Amino acid sequence: LVTSRDVARAAGVSQATVSRVLAGSPRVTDATRARVLAALTEVGYVPNAAARTMRTRRTGSIGVVVARITNPFYPELLTAFSAKLDSVGRRMVLWDSSGPGEQSAAAAAREGVVDGLVFTTAAPESRPLIAALARQAAIVLVNRSLPDLACDQLTSDNATGGERIAAYFAANGHTRCGMICGPAGFSTSDEREAGFRAGLRAAGLELHDEAFVRGEYSHADGHAAMRQLLALDPPPTAVFCANDLIAMGALDAARALGVRVPDDAWVVGYDDIPMAAWEAFDLTTVRQPVTEIADRAVDRLLGRIADAALPPLHHRFPADVIVRRSTAHTAA
Amino acid sequence: LVTSRDVARAAGVSQATVSRVLAGSPRVTDATRARVLAALTEVGYVPNAAARTMRTRRTGSIGVVVARITNPFYPELLTAFSAKLDSVGRRMVLWDSSGPGEQSAAAAAREGVVDGLVFTTAAPESRPLIAALARQAAIVLVNRSLPDLACDQLTSDNATGGERIAAYFAANGHTRCGMICGPAGFSTSDEREAGFRAGLRAAGLELHDEAFVRGEYSHADGHAAMRQLLALDPPPTAVFCANDLIAMGALDAARALGVRVPDDAWVVGYDDIPMAAWEAFDLTTVRQPVTEIADRAVDRLLGRIADAALPPLHHRFPADVIVRRSTAHTAA
DNA sequence: CTGAAAGCGCTTACAG
DNA sequence: CTGAAAGCGCTTACAG
Numbered sequence: 001l002v003t004s005r006d007v008a009r010a011a012g013v014s015q016a017t018v019s020r021v022l023a024g025s026p027r028v029t030d031a032t033r034a035r036v037l038a039a040l041t042e043v044g045y046v047p048n049a050a051a052r053t054m055r056t057r058r059t060g061s062i063g064v065v066v067a068r069i070t071n072p073f074y075p076e077l078l079t080a081f082s083a084k085l086d087s088v089g090r091r092m093v094l095w096d097s098s099g100p101g102e103q104s105a106a107a108a109a110r111e112g113v114v115d116g117l118v119f120t121t122a123a124p125e126s127r128p129l130i131a132a133l134a135r136q137a138a139i140v141l142v143n144r145s146l147p148d149l150a151c152d153q154l155t156s157d158n159a160t161g162g163e164r165i166a167a168y169f170a171a172n173g174h175t176r177c178g179m180i181c182g183p184a185g186f187s188t189s190d191e192r193e194a195g196f197r198a199g200l201r202a203a204g205l206e207l208h209d210e211a212f213v214r215g216e217y218s219h220a221d222g223h224a225a226m227r228q229l230l231a232l233d234p235p236p237t238a239v240f241c242a243n244d245l246i247a248m249g250a251l252d253a254a255r256a257l258g259v260r261v262p263d264d265a266w267v268v269g270y271d272d273i274p275m276a277a278w279e280a281f282d283l284t285t286v287r288q289p290v291t292e293i294a295d296r297a298v299d300r301l302l303g304r305i306a307d308a309a310l311p312p313l314h315h316r317f318p319a320d321v322i323v324r325r326s327t328a329h330t331a332a
Numbered sequence: 333l334v335t336s337r338d339v340a341r342a343a344g345v346s347q348a349t350v351s352r353v354l355a356g357s358p359r360v361t362d363a364t365r366a367r368v369l370a371a372l373t374e375v376g377y378v379p380n381a382a383a384r385t386m387r388t389r390r391t392g393s394i395g396v397v398v399a400r401i402t403n404p405f406y407p408e409l410l411t412a413f414s415a416k417l418d419s420v421g422r423r424m425v426l427w428d429s430s431g432p433g434e435q436s437a438a439a440a441a442r443e444g445v446v447d448g449l450v451f452t453t454a455a456p457e458s459r460p461l462i463a464a465l466a467r468q469a470a471i472v473l474v475n476r477s478l479p480d481l482a483c484d485q486l487t488s489d490n491a492t493g494g495e496r497i498a499a500y501f502a503a504n505g506h507t508r509c510g511m512i513c514g515p516a517g518f519s520t521s522d523e524r525e526a527g528f529r530a531g532l533r534a535a536g537l538e539l540h541d542e543a544f545v546r547g548e549y550s551h552a553d554g555h556a557a558m559r560q561l562l563a564l565d566p567p568p569t570a571v572f573c574a575n576d577l578i579a580m581g582a583l584d585a586a587r588a589l590g591v592r593v594p595d596d597a598w599v600v601g602y603d604d605i606p607m608a609a610w611e612a613f614d615l616t617t618v619r620q621p622v623t624e625i626a627d628r629a630v631d632r633l634l635g636r637i638a639d640a641a642l643p644p645l646h647h648r649f650p651a652d653v654i655v656r657r658s659t660a661h662t663a664a
Numbered sequence: 665c666t667g668a669a670a671g672c673g674c675t676t677a678c679a680g
Numbered sequence: 681c682t683g684a685a686a687g688c689g690c691t692t693a694c695a696g
Contacts, residue, residue, distance in 0.1 A: 003689055014667045019691060027665060049443040050385035051689035054672045059382070061425070061445070069411045070606060075401035082401075082428045091440065093393070094426045096414040108423065111381040113393070219610060252611040274402060278551060279584040280612040335673055346683045351675060359681060383673035386688045 002045050011039035022047065053112070061091040062301065063114040065105050067121040068098045071217055071245050072273045073288070077120060077143070080294035088298060090115075097121040102129055109137040116301045122146050124185040138304040142297045143288075145187040145314075152300050154293060154315045158191035158270075159198070161286040161319030162240065165268050166199025168321065169238040172328060174266065178211035178236030180225040180246050189214075192242050192270060211236050215246070222249025230257055230265070237265055238327075244269035244276050247283055251326065266327040282325040289317050334377050343371035354379065385444070393423040394633065395446040397437045399453040400430045403549055403577050404605045405620070409452060409475070412626035420630060422447075429453040434461055441469040448633045454478045456517040470636040474629045475620075477519040477646075484632050486625060486647045490523035490602075491530070493618040493651030494572070497600050498531025500653060501570040504660060506598065510543035510568030512557040512578050521546075524574050524602060543568050547578070554581025562589055562597070569597055570659075576601035576608050579615055583658065598659040614657040621649055 004022070008015040013032060020028050021036040028036075039045075053059050064081050066074040078094070085092050093114050095101035102119070106129055109117050116138035122130060127146050133139055134151040141153040169177050179196055182189035193212075200207055213228050215221030222241060226249065229236055241247035247269030254261050261267050269276060272287035296315065304310055336354070340347040345364060352360050353368040360368075371377075385391050396413050398406040410426070417424050425446050427433035434451070438461055441449050448470035454462060459478050465471055466483040473485040501509050511528055514521035532539055545560050547553025554573060558581065561568055573579035579601030586593050593599055601608060604619035628647065636642055 001689095005689080015690085016667060016669090016692080017665090020666085023691075029665060032665080046439075046442045048386075048689050049440075049445045050382050050391070051672090052691080053382035054380075054386055054674090054689080055691045057672080069401075069407035069414075072404060072407070075404070075407040078426075079401045079428060082426065082433075083431070086428070086431060086433070086436070091436070091445065092426050094410075094414065094424050096411060096418070099415070099418060101414075101418070104418070104423070107378075108381075110378045113381045113423065219607075248610070248612070256611050275551075275607075278580070279588050280580070333673095337673080347674085348676080348683060348685090349681090352682085355675080361681060364681080380673050383688090384675080386673080386690090387675045389688085 002043050003048070004045065006043050007036065007039045007045045010043050011035045057112065059091075059113065059115055060089065061093050061114045062298070063093045063095065063105050063108055063117040065095045065097050065101055065117065065119045065121060067217075068096060071243070072275060073243065073245070073271045073290075074120065076273055076290050077294065080290045081118065081298065083291075084294045084298045088302065090298075097123075102126050106130075106133045106137075109133060109139070116140070116305050118142055118297055118301060120144065122187075138301060138308065140297050140301045140304070142293060143188065147187065150312045152304060152310075152313045154297050154300065154313075155187065155317070156286075156288050157316040157319045158188055159195035160316075161270060161321075162192040162195025162197075163199035163202075164195075164319065164321050165240045165286065166196050166205075167203060168268075168327070169240070169266070170200065170203030170205055172238075172266075174236075174238040175205060176211070176234060176236045176238075177205060177207060178213070178229045178232075178239040179207060180222055180229070180239060180241045180250060181212065181214045182217045182242040182246070184214065188270075189242050192240075196240050217243050217245055219245055219249035219252070222246030223253045224249075226250035226253035226267075227257070230254070230259055235265070239265060239267050241267065241269050244271045244273045244283060244285055247285070247326070248275070248281055251281055251283065262325065262327050268327060272322050276322075277324070284324045284327040285322050287320045287322050293317060334375050335380070336377065338375050339368065339371045339377045342375050343367045389444065391445065391447055392421065393425050393446045394630070395425045395427065395437050395440055395449040397427045397429050397433055397449065397451045397453060399549075400428060403575070404607060405575065405577070405603045405622075406452065408605060408622045409626065412622045413450065413630065415623075416626045416630045420634065422630075429455075434458050438462075438465045438469075441465060441471070448472070448637045450474055450629055450633060452476065454519075470633055470640065472629050472633045472636070474625060475520065479519065482644045484636060484645045486629050486632065486645075487519065487649070488618075488620050489648040489651045490520055491527035492648075493602060493653075494524040494527025494529075495531035495534075496527075496651065496653050497572045497618065498528050498537070499535060500600075500659070501572070501598070502532065502535030502537055504570075504598075506568075506570040507537060508543070508566060508568045508570075509537060509539060510545070510561045510564075510571040511539060512554055512561070512571060512573045512582060513544065513546045514549045514574040514578070516546065520602075521574050524572075528572050549575050549577055551577055551581035551584070554578030555585045556581075558582035558585035559589070562586070562591055567597070571597060571599050573599065573601050576603045576605045576615060576617055579617070579658075580607070580613055583613055583615065594657065594659050600659060604654050608654075609656070616656045616659040617654050619652045619654050625649060
């Protein structure tokens with residue numbers, strides 16, 4: 001192994017001077033700097049990350065916790081985080097929130113493996129863990145929030161998104177609306193549902209109990225739920241799904257039953273994952289601005305790492321409706 | 333910050349003894365151990381990862397380099413890696429191979445940020461980097477290989493996969509076959525193509541130049557390529573796509589043009605991503621056993637970390653054909 | 665501008 | 681079985 005001591009020897013300077021050159025300190029003669037630089041490549045020096053971390057208490061790594069990556073929204077978000085972290089010179093350590101991912105991530109933050117942590121899938125069960133961690137480590141919640149928790153939280157304006165879809169349905173004459181919701185307790189589910197209900201109410205409509213079905217955020221559950229809705233008599237003519245994956249399952253169910261979309265039923269999702277634009281789905285949905293989300297989340301996390309005393313930030317990204325052919329092609 | 337010294341003070345023992353208890357050394361009295369354990373929780377001790385790494389030269393982190401995560405195959409693979417790494421008590425550091433990901437990963441390996449590295453998207457351009465790195469760090473190539481490189485490589489038996497699809501087409505009476513291939517130089521593209529051509533040849537068929545179209549591994553390029561193939565006179569009646577994403581683009585193109593699948597044209601992909609089973613696609617494809625791939629890759633990487641002198645392993649996973657309704661529903 | 669030195673928090677021979 | 685000590689490879693005051 002080549003250490004800074006070896007470089008110092010080759011350059012005929014002290015080890016401290018090598019460190020200074022590496023750190024870009026201005027308190028070094030050009031001549032000295034040149035000799036050190038030459039020695040650096042001559043001996044093939046590579047700095048040791050652990051030693052540097054031990055001194056600086058900074059690793060340059062940021063942890064990200066995401067859900068089972070089988071929902072394409074998370075890979076999207078992940079790509080955005082990866083690009084952003086790269087651009088600010090940080091590495092990404094990844095945990096899957098299914099299984100012990102959150103615990104491992106929390107432990108990593110406490111042990112100083114990462115400088116901070118982004119949670120994208122905070123669930124009701126994770127509240128105690130995250131609440132405790134927030135006191136000792138830099139963390140930011142993204143996508144799913146934990147209401148009332150005093151830490152940085154950046155999420156889609158889910159309620160407004162749901163409201164807009166309700167208004168869109170109502171404005172186009174739908175009176176029998178349905179919803180396929182995600183798991184209760186997740187802020188995304190709860191807020192989208194509440195917004196949708198509020199929007200219907202504002203239009204003088206209501207969401208009948210039989211027309212509200214709940215499942216996991218999966219294609220399979222969307223599929224099953226849509227079959228259930230289409231079996232109603234009369235079936236709903238417009239269905240709001242709590243995310244795109246559910247909506248794609250719903251579309252596939254309609255396809256299988258010979259129900260035409262949008263002629264017989266409108267289907268709407270949430271997230272605007274890339275596949276939503278494919279001909280196979282052509283799905284009207286509410287956009288989540290993943291690039292902005294990742295950018296702001298990372299900026300905020302770095303800010304918090306630098307200053308733990310910052311007041312908690314709660315930010316909502318606007319919920320824009322993207323109209324495609326799974327609804328009649330009129331503006332929302 | 334609470335250090336092992338604080339624990340020692342609280343337990344009335346030396347700092348070394350605390351270390352021994354933490355390391356599970358048998359050379360500690362039960363009584364002493366109990367006192368230390370009590371002190372541990374009393375003072376809220378958390379070990380410092382950097383200090384431990386500095387001594388042991390082990391971080392417990394493994395790096396994984398994957399492609400733009402917009403191809404659902406990579407999230408699949410990633411989930412499998414995440415689960416496996418978790419089960420062996422390792423963390424995952426992730427890089428996106430688009431952009432400077434490979435360089436950053438290589439640097440991280442050299443600086444000791446990770447104990448080893450998995451590359452899933454080795455490209456021809458990355459050969460020098462990977463070849464140099466293989467001499468100083470533990471790395472394993474997965475999915476895409478770099479032929480002739482002396483390092484561990486675990487890949488699908490792409491050639492046999494292509495061959496089987498050709499045989500399947502031929503056995504079902506197709507004489508005008510087409511292929512939509514990925515970028516030249518990627519082992520996955522090259523090998524699947526070579527296998528497909530060999531299989532056709534073995535059946536007395538040939539792949540006409542107009543019926544061979546190349547593009548990126550994307551839905552959009554699959555879409556465009558399929559339009560091109562369907563514009564031929566006569567068009568091919570069976571098309572092998574170098575991966576599922578391309579095949580889904582091809583299916584969407586067929587859908588848009590009113591070409592019925594499989595009645596007018598068969599479409600086959602590669603990878604067997606979960607979406608391939610959805611009704612929207614119902615895609616015949618060649619399976620990649622992602623769980624086994626991740627398991628074996630990690631086991632091998634840990635083996636190599638433990639013993640750098642191991643001879644390079646080149647392993648091929650069997651290429652099983654999964655028949656669905658994008659081809660007539662007869663066994664392959 | 666440069667060097668000698670301390671110290672980050674551990675692990676692990678070395679004594680006893 | 682336990683403690684005192686060395687040392688992993690850096691960064692950064694402290695002198696000069």
